[in-house]
Amino acid sequence: MASIARTFMAARPAMLRLAPRAAPIARTPFRTFSSSRMSLLRKYTKDHEWVDLSADHKTAVVGISEYAAEQLGDVVYVELPEAPGDWIEQGDAIGAVESVKSASDINAPIRCKVHSVNKALEEKPSTINQVPEDDSHGGGWIAKVDIDEAGVKQFEGLLDAEAYQAFVSTVDEE
Amino acid sequence: MRPLRHLGRRPIVPPPSSSSSFTIPITSSRQFSESAAANPSNKTQIYVSRSTDPLTNLSLEHRLLQTTHPDSTVLLLYTNRPCVVIGRNQNPWVEVNQARLGPQSAIQLVRRRSGGGAVFHDEGNVNFSVTCPPKAFHRDTHAEMVVRALKSLGEGAARVNERHDIVVDRGEEGTFKVSGSAYKLTRLRSLHHGTCLLRSPGLRSISGLLRAPGETFIKAQGVDSVRSPVANVGVEPAAFVDAVVDEFRRMYGGGGEVDGFGDEVLEVEKVREGYEEMRERAWVYGQTPRxxxxxxxxxxxxxxxxxxxxxxxxxxxxxxxxxxxxxxxxxxxxxxxxxxxxxxxxxxxxxxxxxxxxxxxxxxxxxxxxxxxxxxxxxxxxxxxxxxxxxxxxxxxxxx
Structure with missing residues (x-):
């Protein structure tokens, strides 16, 4: 979703500076109710997707970052992938969102196979704007996926929270 | 666009008339070439279509988005024969009076890949499309470019409004929309395309076409159109094309050539595949949200x-x-x-x-x-x- 990142750059600079960047990572209370409470690790892509890997390395949850959600502007529709679906390669579309007349793809952060989707987003797409990094019930996560060894390997190559925040701040300064 | 389930192969019927209504300032006689489009040295590319088939134009536009170098900026101008084009996430039974389209009136219903609302196209409407790197993208940048082109043609009242549309203020008569925009954003590329009503003879039929009999009975997910009063700018399509090309060159340099293409571009395999995919009713109707x-x-x-x-x-x-x-x-x-x-x-x-x-x-x-x-x-x-x-x-x- 690098594309999305620039969408509102010139229009909402003040918003960007004020945005609480570290908030989602620190938001542990949500995890208590999460089906992925076993989750050990969250990593990010440079395209602004996040992925939570389960402890057993068999499943993961994916979504888009707070940064991406801000850049998108008001999300009016989320097109979810089919569940259960086929294997999706890293970087291929796993869904799509529409905001401010723009259709944007959401890409698979790692090779994965969708086993369930966040149906609540169909009724309430704005959840993506409110809690994009929340993987619990009522959160803005996109899909729960199965992963294989290739996906785990790709996961290792992604950015951890700190590296992602650093990346985002360089994007902003450009 | 995800793969479609029903990709039956129907032969492509040649459009009834394929000649554009304006003379095009095409300076190159070469055929469209994917490898030339993808060549990193072609940083600025300008294309003007001779085809009036909406699917040919949209399919080439999409192919340019997929193949042109990520650092390049690409301008495409085209005019379609009468059609109604809905956004990627719209409901045709809410947006369009399909009984009015009909085989007789030969107004084709098309679903594009970009977001946004329903618009009407005919030979008096010229579409502009700019594909650029995500870093350079802003929703108003190329609407402003078109506004400068319109001003250079004497339409001083043109401006971009808060919906990123181009409107003209006509004193007491009010403000009228002359151009609507939509966007398709991918990892490597950002596409902004828009209409520009210049001398559309079909202006009066627009509101009837874009009013569906089922609207009051249907609750749809996805995107609703926002209705706006529309007007023609009143400039010649050929002059508009020239002026937009000038403004584009002013922004991105490149005294480069203007490439033309017509329906022969469907001989390019991927352009043809895109054409067939968009023509399927599984796309036009089957992409409708719940x-x-x-x-x-x-x-x-x-x-x-x-x-x-x-x-x-x-x-x-x-x-x-x-x-x-x-x-x-x-x-x-x-x-x-x-x-x-x-x-x-x-x-x-x-x-x-x-x-x-x-x-x-x-x-x-x-x-x-x-x-x-x-x-x-x-x-x-x-x-x-x-x-x-x-x-x-x-x-x-x-x-x-």
Missing amino acids: FVLSTEATEDDPRERPAVPFEKLAEGFLHDLLSDYVPVLTFSQSKLYIEAKRGIINNLKLNGTSLESPSIVGASIWEISDWATRLRDAGAEVDDVQEVGAWLDGVLATQP
């Missing part, structure tokens, strides 16, 4: 419903306490409820009872041309099945 059509107010959609034509005065019987049947006249009307996702029926209820037949559940709306017969086949046992069917033929109409 919706509910109901003749009664529902919890999710409490709007009061207008009368439906199958409401009729019917004879009934009242069971009276003395065990006599007394004939009375009552209003009888079947209550209809349809739930569909991706244009496929999930549930259809008549008077609260779901029809479980596979000729309804799992059926694609676009494959039903005679609803009364289909409902009877599915075992519908209501008196007014003929009327219900005839009504549905209208509100869920599709182009063949």
